[in-house]
């Protein structure tokens with residue numbers, strides 16, 4: 001990822017404040033751009049350029065056309081860049097009626113929470129104009145149970161619209177509904193693993209979110225190359241909650257993890273719940289599709305589950321281990337381990353702890369189980385069935 005101007009649009013959960021600022025924006029220097037292109041050529045990697053509100057000057061266009069690339073552009077510039085991925089930021093939805101099949105194939109819809117309960121109304125007209133819709137739920141950190149309910153309701157409305165488009169042979173992709181039907185394994189964002197970002201300062205970052213949040217969180221330079229501290233934490237196998245999850249389409253966003261749980265490999269309650277609402281929505285969509293389309297076997301079967309947050313599910317599974325000592329009716333081996341868990345948190349205060357604390361607690365419990373008793377973690381969501 002390369003932001004090509006100081007006002008480059010966001011395409012994800014983070015914000016670039018300068019995109020919304022009235023301050024005059026500037027482009028990356030030509031020297032810097034040449035350096036980036038040379039680096040990408042050397043490593044045989046394509047580049048995603050994040051554009052700002054101004055059209056690229058001719059010399060920039062000529063230069064970036066020398067390399068395999070994708071432009072990610074605000075919707076206001078969609079007429080200028082035919083094959084670009086179009087970002088629709090909040091306050092830019094007035095451009096949506098101008099979309100035609102020709103101008104839009106891939107849209108990133110960045111949706112503010114205040115309009116969540118109108119999601120279906122916003123998405124429905126897009127089903128006829130583009131091949132793919134990527135929904136980004138902004139302000140996810142402040143989602144409440146009511147917002148989760150609203151999201152679930154909106155997804156139920158969208159089901160029927162998508163059903164019609166599938167029946168008429170228009171297989172529009174939606175990251176929050178159809179992706180899960182086609183995925184056989186986790187397909188996360190993978191920042192720092194399959195892609196990284198070069199900031200306007202010439203330094204490397206896991207993704208643009210880390211660049212805008214804290215410039216000192218750099219993971220390298222042209223000269224030094226890339227060096228990611230605790231790189232193993234980015235790997236799925238080292239994410240105790242996610243590695244057992246089957247919400248395969250979830251972004252597993254390291255930036256949100258860091259912001260909301262302080263652990264790069266621990267997902268927030270909000271990310272897990274929205275991903276599971278979507279996962280369960282895919283399950284329902286498949287159910288509805290099965291009687292109406294011939295190629296239903298192309299879409300994965302998804303099991304029915306009765307929870308939205310795998311961590312809370314795990315806690316329920318493990319709560320027997322949190323009972324006070326006198327109520328435990330276990331073998332000596334279990335009791336010995338339970339004694340050490342009592343040092344982590346008092347069972348009586350269990351209801352008072354936050355989701356983030358719960359996350360840390362459950363991780364601790366799982367690690368303790370594995371390390372001390374040589375058991376597999378309990379309550380891992382679907383992995384037993386896989």
Ligand code: SF4
Pocket residue numbers: 012013014189190191207208209210251252253254255256
């Ligand atoms: S880590 Fe990935 S999903 Fe999260 S903000 Fe960065 S690019 Fe987006």
